[in-house]
Amino acid sequence: MSRVLIRVLWLTLISGLALQGCTPPKPVRLGAPIEGYSHTSAAINRFSVNRGGGPNISPYSGGGKQNCCASLPVKWHPGLTVVVEWEKDPDPYASANWPPLGTDGYRAAYKLHAAKYTRHRAVVPVARYEELGLVNVHFLPCNQVAVSAGATYPGRPDYPFHFPQKMQEPATCPES
Structure with a gap:
């Protein structure tokens, strides 16, 4: 082989190895959009997953509104949990009987009503997923929470949960 050909091959090899070092590593965690569902008569005023904020949710509804983002591992692993924090309005339709909006009476009624909001925090297992x-x-009901993070969605057969949209609170909740 000629010296020129050897140099070209050598430079090609060195260049190829150098470029391999420029390839960014695959991420271990990603930010995933957050969506919520209330299966109870309460409104969820706000919630978060690992401190990433989710949308507010009306009673017996959800889906369709997403906020960004919860940091989760790209690959699911046994024992994976998230921290969910939320504020709940147990009587979301109370304002129908309040004085007119913008009045002192309305502000006073709102202040009394907001004092009844409850705040919760739970460490929740994440259902197994193949793809984040x-x-x-x-x-x-009973301030229980279930979390999925896969590429499927409610209503599909491969979705891990099949809760009815409307669930009633029992007269007494089990102690957690």
Whole structure:
């Protein structure tokens, strides 16, 4: 082989090795959008997953509104949990009987009403996923929460939860 050809091959090899060092590593964690579902008569005024904020949710509703983002591992692993924090309005339709909006009476009624909001925090296991996708948070009776984070969504057969949209609070909740 000629010296020129050897140099070209050597430079090609060195260049190829140098470029391999420029390839960014695959991420271990990603930010996933957050969506919520209230399966109870309470409104969820606000919630978060690992401090990433989710949308507010009306009673017996959810889906369709997403906020960004919850940091989760790209690959699911046993024992994976998230911290869910939320504020709940147990009587979301009370304002129908309040004085007119913008009045002192309205402000006083709101202040009394907001004092009845409850705040909760739970460490929740994340359902197994093959591919990280949308983080779905289900608010259930007795301040229970279920979380999925896969590339599927409620209503599909491969979705890990099949809760009815309307669930009633029992007369007494089990102690957690």
